[in-house]
Amino acid sequence: MYPTIEEALEELKIAKKRNPGPWVEHSKNVGIAARNIARMIPSMNEEKAYVVGLLHDIGRRVGIVNIPKHVYEGYQYCLTKGWDEAARVCMTHSYTFMADEFQYEPDTLEEQYIKNALISYNQADDYDKLIQMCDALATDYGFVILEKRFVDVTRRYGIMEDYIKGWEVIFQIKEDFEKIMGCSVYDVLPDIGRTTLLSPKPWIPPKNEKRN
Numbered sequence: 001m002y003p004t005i006e007e008a009l010e011e012l013k014i015a016k017k018r019n020p021g022p023w024v025e026h027s028k029n030v031g032i033a034a035r036n037i038a039r040m041i042p043s044m045n046e047e048k049a050y051v052v053g054l055l056h057d058i059g060r061r062v063g064i065v066n067i068p069k070h071v072y073e074g075y076q077y078c079l080t081k082g083w084d085e086a087a088r089v090c091m092t093h094s095y096t097f098m099a100d101e102f103q104y105e106p107d108t109l110e111e112q113y114i115k116n117a118l119i120s121y122n123q124a125d126d127y128d129k130l131i132q133m134c135d136a137l138a139t140d141y142g143f144v145i146l147e148k149r150f151v152d153v154t155r156r157y158g159i160m161e162d163y164i165k166g167w168e169v170i171f172q173i174k175e176d177f178e179k180i181m182g183c184s185v186y187d188v189l190p191d192i193g194r195t196t197l198l199s200p201k202p203w204i205p206p207k208n209e210k211r212n
Contacts (some may be wrong), residue, residue: 002085005047008054015061022140027057029138034130036188040181041126049130052089056131059090067094072110075117085127091117092128093135096169133173137185142195145186146170 003011008031016024031053038049059065059074074090091114095101099118106112124132136149144152150167174185186192 002051008051023060025140030134033134055086056093068111093131096166129173143189143192144196
């Protein structure tokens with residue numbers, strides 16, 4: 001289950017008051033990208049894609065938090081609303097390798113919870129993959145090619161080997177969707193030619209937000 005488009009937009013409006021930041025516009029653009037791509041894929045529901053895209057980062061409503069924290073908070077918040085399909089995407093969007101991301105024993109209860117949830121999901125479904133990809137296509141100011149987004153994130157957080165492995169997964173997801181669509185994902189993203197060429201200074205998170 002997932003909320004209506006109107007409910008999801010209202011959730012973002014409320015969340016923005018609690019924790020203003022570029023993550024809100026980013027979330028809206030992830031939703032638009034997901035909707036436009038899903039529209040080209042007969043097996044997918046464009047409304048669901050739009051809504052789970054809008055809410056993928058809703059865990060950031062609680063404030064400036066790291067990846068496990070916002071994943072956990074978003075998952076729990078959506079579950080309290082009865083939105084299990086949105087909750088799932090809150091959980092999966094940051095973990096392209098699903099449970100295989102955890103080649104270690106988590107040292108926090110939140111990460112242990114995330115690991116167990118990802119194990120229960122077993123593997124990513126099409127909506128998980130769609131939002132993982134759209135998360136890498138959307139910025140707060142519009143849409144960009146994957147390479148541009150990867151550089152932006154690296155400028156903010158630094159480079160780690162696992163990033164590159166994750167990039168390969170996203171490129172494969174892109175290729176798989178494009179085979180079904182019969183066109184490039186970039187073809188359905190509004191004004192991407194212009195926004196890809198923009199070079200705004202990357203948003204730097206406060207010191208207490210970390211990538212891991």
